[in-house]
Amino acid sequence: MSRVYNFSAGPSMLPEAVLKKAAAEMLDYEGSGQSVMEMSHRSKIYDSIIKGAEALLRELMNIPDNYKVLFLQGGASTQFAAIPLNFLNGSGKADYVLTGQWAKKAFAEAQKYGDVKAVASSADKTFSYIPKLNKADFTPDADYFYICMNNTIYGTLYHELPDTGNVPLIADISSCFLSEPIDVTKFGMLYGGAQKNVAPAGLTICIIREDLLGNARDITPTMLNYKVHADANSLYNTPPCYTIYICKLVLEWIKENGGLEAMKERNEKKAKLLYDFLDNSKMFRGTVVPEDRSLMNVPFVTDSEELNAKFVKEAEAAGLVNLKGHRTVGGMRASIYNAMPYDGVEALVKFMDEFEKANS
Numbered sequence: 001m002s003r004v005y006n007f008s009a010g011p012s013m014l015p016e017a018v019l020k021k022a023a024a025e026m027l028d029y030e031g032s033g034q035s036v037m038e039m040s041h042r043s044k045i046y047d048s049i050i051k052g053a054e055a056l057l058r059e060l061m062n063i064p065d066n067y068k069v070l071f072l073q074g075g076a077s078t079q080f081a082a083i084p085l086n087f088l089n090g091s092g093k094a095d096y097v098l099t100g101q102w103a104k105k106a107f108a109e110a111q112k113y114g115d116v117k118a119v120a121s122s123a124d125k126t127f128s129y130i131p132k133l134n135k136a137d138f139t140p141d142a143d144y145f146y147i148c149m150n151n152t153i154y155g156t157l158y159h160e161l162p163d164t165g166n167v168p169l170i171a172d173i174s175s176c177f178l179s180e181p182i183d184v185t186k187f188g189m190l191y192g193g194a195q196k197n198v199a200p201a202g203l204t205i206c207i208i209r210e211d212l213l214g215n216a217r218d219i220t221p222t223m224l225n226y227k228v229h230a231d232a233n234s235l236y237n238t239p240p241c242y243t244i245y246i247c248k249l250v251l252e253w254i255k256e257n258g259g260l261e262a263m264k265e266r267n268e269k270k271a272k273l274l275y276d277f278l279d280n281s282k283m284f285r286g287t288v289v290p291e292d293r294s295l296m297n298v299p300f301v302t303d304s305e306e307l308n309a310k311f312v313k314e315a316e317a318a319g320l321v322n323l324k325g326h327r328t329v330g331g332m333r334a335s336i337y338n339a340m341p342y343d344g345v346e347a348l349v350k351f352m353d354e355f356e357k358a359n360s
């Protein structure tokens with residue numbers, strides 16, 4: 001068996017130790033005689049899995065007691081509608097910052113439900129930076145302020161959060177979930193699809209300040225009402241049981257490997273290796289301004305479409321897969337989430353160096 005280094009933006013690599021543990025427990029989970037896939041979500045044994053996952057997430061992210069943790073289906077994209085339906089309930093106004101495709105999609109969805117405003121955008125330069133925010137542009141009585149914290153496609157990250165005062169800050173953290181410590185108290189809500197950095201696809205995690213719950217619009221579908229899921233401890237209906245189990249294994253792996261501080265250190269070391277190479281290369285260059293660079297998603301290009309295509313093809317043959325960039329940026333993108341080992345980034349940089357020498 002030989003495993004490749006998978007640089008996919010998502011679904012993406014999982015820690016090998018997690019896959020091995022899941023394989024070992026596949027037929028008989030802890031003496032139950034069943035796979036976790038086959039269990040009732042209302043059984044005692046499953047209860048220990050979902051409660052265990054929540055407890056670990058709370059511990060690792062230091063989530064205060066006045067925040068609810070929800071394990072939902074529907075992906076991050078479903079929350080684009082659920083967020084306005086649940087929270088656009090006072091003035092009916094909200095502010096959005098447009099930093100890429102996912103922020104734009106969330107904004108477009110919210111426009112169906114209220115008076116939402118784009119307070120800033122980096123569309124003018126293909127979202128290659130995080131726009132500077134001017135507090136004078138913020139809506140003082142907004143029901144919430146929305147950002148996409150790490151922009152998976154464009155490779156930008158908010159290294160500093162906007163100061164929204166009393167207006168709750170809501171952030172899509174799909175692609176930076178668990179990549180470094182985050183101060184949950186600064187947010188009204190944090191959420192993300194799990195398939196980038198937490199688990200396989202199928203699970204969406206929402207972390208919501210309790211006082212914001214309970215004012216969903218009357219027309220809100222029951223399945224999009226966060227209060228319904230909070231009151232039922234994520235068991236209102238069948239949750240994505242197996243994905244939550246893998247999530248628990250990933251959280252255990254993170255804890256065993258030193259928690260989020262250690263993840264941050266590993267991720268910074270990996271990202272530095274790649275960015276330093278890009279900054280010194282004559283063939284490859286990163287597409288994002290240095291101060292807003294993501295630790296997780298690194299887009300880069302050469303000046304030639306032909307070379308880009310040749311690179312992606314030859315890299316794949318060398319076991320470095322899924323490096324083709326998003327069609328709106330072109331070129332390449334390396335997603336280097338928690339599960340990507342340092343050795344993987346080292347192999348990529350070595351390959352880039354050899355490619356540059358062979359083709360210039």
Ligand SMILES: *Cc1c(COP(=O)(O)O)cnc(C)c1O
Binds near residue numbers: 074078196
């Ligand atoms: C992948 C991604 C999404 C979309 O997630 P789905 O679970 O496929 O709906 C949304 N936001 C960000 C930042 C993403 O990276």
